[in-house]
Amino acid sequence: MRPRIVIGSPLQLLLLVCSFALAAYAGVRLLDGDWFGVALWVVGAALLHDLVLLPLYAAADRALVKGAGARGRRAVAYVRVPAALSLLLLLVWFPLISGQVAGRYGHATALSSDGYPARWLLVTAALFGGSALLFALRASRRRRATKQRPPADH
Amino acid sequence: MRGRQSFVMVRRPLPGGARTYGRGMEPSRFSPFSPRFWRSPLRGPWLTSVLGVVLLVGITVLFVTGLLSYAAYNPGLSPVNDKTPDKGVLGFYLFAWPTHPHWLYRLTQGVHVTLGITLIPVLLAKLWSVVPRLFTLPPARSLAHALERLSLLLLVGGGLFEFVTGVLNVQLDYVFPGSFYPLHFYGAWIFFAAFVAHAVLKTPAALRNLRRMREERAEPAEVAEGAEPTGLTAPDPDPATVSRRGALGLVGGGSLLLFATTAGQSSDALRWTALFAPHGRRDPGTGPGGFQINKTAAYAGIRPAETGEDAWRLVVRGRGGTVRLSRAELLDLPLHSAALPIACVEGWSTSDQWWRGVRLRDLAALVGHDGDPPDVLVESLQRHGAFRRAALRANQVADPRSLLALSVNGEDLTPDHGHPARIIVPAAPGVLNTKWVAELTFGDL
CATH class of the missing domain: 3.90.420.10 (Oxidoreductase, molybdopterin-binding domain)
Structure with a gap:
């Protein structure tokens, strides 16, 4: 017996066919020009994100959790949060922070992009510094609370 | 509630169940096609629904302000204004751009760019929350399911393409393959076509999840009565290192950070706050002509x-x-x-x-x-x-x-x-x- 092809919900099919028709109408126009380059960017963006960027940061986070071990678990968030925020800024503003558009940017806007890497480093330092301070404050409060509590409560 | 949850438990793989099978079964944990590969306890319908509803609203605003920006150029007026002469019916809504209020374009385009940048963490978190679905087996349960997955490629690829070209363009980094106007405009329609289909298919379930969450004042069960499993919740999760609320806080914090260091580029008084926006921090000079310049x-x-x-x-x-x-x-x-x-x-x-x-x-x-x-x-x-x-x-x-x-x-x-x-x-x-x-x-x- 041949395997039967399951069609699925007709409404869903209709919706998707409409969606593809519109996408194809725009797609023909999008690809008019450097079609290979554009297709590479659209498909590449999805693949690069799902198969490179996401596994990379997930692996980095897992390594952080593993590295911290059971004793350092409390500290994980104090590294994870500033690191995530700093990397987010780097990801979004990479052309300015890396200086790769410095020439055109300076020429066009009469502004200098020299400050971007320094500002990013300063914000990163502030994020980690603030996080460390918060960790130290909470740790000392926890220690005080433990000391004041009678040992029977443990 | 307890009854339903225990019913659910028997339909799902038991946590740690495969360990009793001995070494031969272990590799499944190392294959992304196995549900047990995905171990974050954060993933689940709750997180995906919250992020999805934020994006539903946000991307709709992005699309509308984007179309307004396109209309603001008056592309129908003259070929010199029109960078997309082949637009055809995609320009169906064009109208004569008004001159009142005088800050109209300042508002619509400020919202478009600032909101787009602010939504980046939400977009990344949403993609993270559903990534196990990329590896669903069998690849397609039906023709409709196969087409839906193909549509997701346009949704994710098209969405990332729009965000990436936008972010690069505001930084004058013209590395994309062509002129920004047609790429961002036609790309937006492809993204929007897939976005509408996705929203129609998923919004009802997302709203149901959120309503149930509010009613129960707790996280909803993985599976509603009669519904299929979402495949988002890890069957064998690692111990939590952060609560879902905390994870959502990180996403919101990322958005807030981007917003706070970008929005100021839309005002001379607040420009100093825009630490990373391309036209942030400083004006190019002092005196009467010391305000921002697009091209010298x-x-x-x-x-x-x-x-x-x-x-x-x-x-x-x-x-x-x-x-x-x-x-x-x-x-x-x-x-x-x-x-x-x-x-x-x-x-x-x-x-x-x-x-x-x-x-x-x-x-x-x-x-x-x-x-x-x-x-x-x-x-x-x-x-x-x-x-x-x-x-x-x-x-x-x-x-x-x-x-x-x-x-x-x-x-x-x-x-x-x-x-x-x-x-x-x-x-x-x-x-x-x-x-x-x-x-x-x-x-x-």
Whole structure:
């Protein structure tokens, strides 16, 4: 017996066919020009994100959790949060922070992009510094609370 | 509730169940096609639903403000304004862009760019929350399911393409394969086509999840009665290192950080707060002409020899003939003032500047268009650049605040702001406020 092809919900099919028709109408126009380059960017963006960027940061986070071990678990968030925020800024503003558009940017806007890497480093330092301070404050409060509590409560 | 949950438990793989099978079964944990590979306890319908609803609203606003920006260029008016001549029915909604309120484009485009940047963490978190679905087996349960997965490629690829091209363009990093306008415009329609299909298919379930969450004041069960498992919740999760609320806080914190370091580029008073936005932190100079510049005279290739008092003449054409005016002659015409911002497609804007110059409709009257100003084609001294020629519609020419400006904030225009003369029109995108104007041709375009 041949395997039967399951069609699925007709409404869903209709919706998707409409969606593809519109996408194809725009797609023909999008690809008019450097079609290979554009297709590479659209498909590449999805693949690069799902198969490179996401596994990379997930692996980095897992390594952080593993590295911290059971004793350092409390500290994980104090590294994870500033690191995530700093990397987010780097990801979004990479052309300015890396200086790769410095020439055109300076020429066009009469502004200098020299400050971007320094500002990013300063914000990163502030994020980690603030996080460390918060960790130290909470740790000392926890220690005080433990000391004041009678040992029977443990 | 307890009964339902225990019913659920038997339908799902038992946590740690495979460990009893011995070593032979262990590799499944190392294959992303196995549900047990995905171990974050954060994933689940709750997180995906919250992020999905935020994006539903946010991306809708992005799409609408994007279409408004497209209309603001008046692409239907003249080929010189139209970077997407093949748009066909995609331009169905185009309308004559108004001049009221004068901050209209400043608002719509400021929202478009600032919101887009602010949503990046939400987009990344949403993609993270559903990544196990990428590896669902079997690849397709039905024809409809296969098409839905294909549509997800357009959704994710198209969405990332829109965000990436937008983020690169505002930083003047033109590495994408083609001109920004057609790429971002047609890309938006592809993304939107997939987005609508996705929203129609998923929003009901997302809203159901959120409603149930509110009712139960707890996280909803993985599976509702009669519903299929979502495949998002890890069957064998690692111990939690952060609560779902905490994870959502990190996403919100990321958005807040991007917003707080970007939004200030839309105001002269708050510009210092925009630490990373391309037109943040500082103005390029001090004094009357010290506000933000999109393209300097040097960048546009304007030579001082062409703009001097002896060399420069404004050519004005109309049905009544052609007039050539020196700057001194322009200054002898009735001068008017208007307080108007510069608002760029890149999302930044200045506060209102005090412009002074000759009304466009007065210039139209000089060449035979008295009382009924028509459209105008404006040509710059600029030798290259996409908008060295730009068209303005009759309603823009007729507005009494639309000027051929000669001075700003009480001083002559600086070369970088368009000396000897520039266009300034209320609510028009920055590039239509042509600098270094050489010719005005009035007449129906």
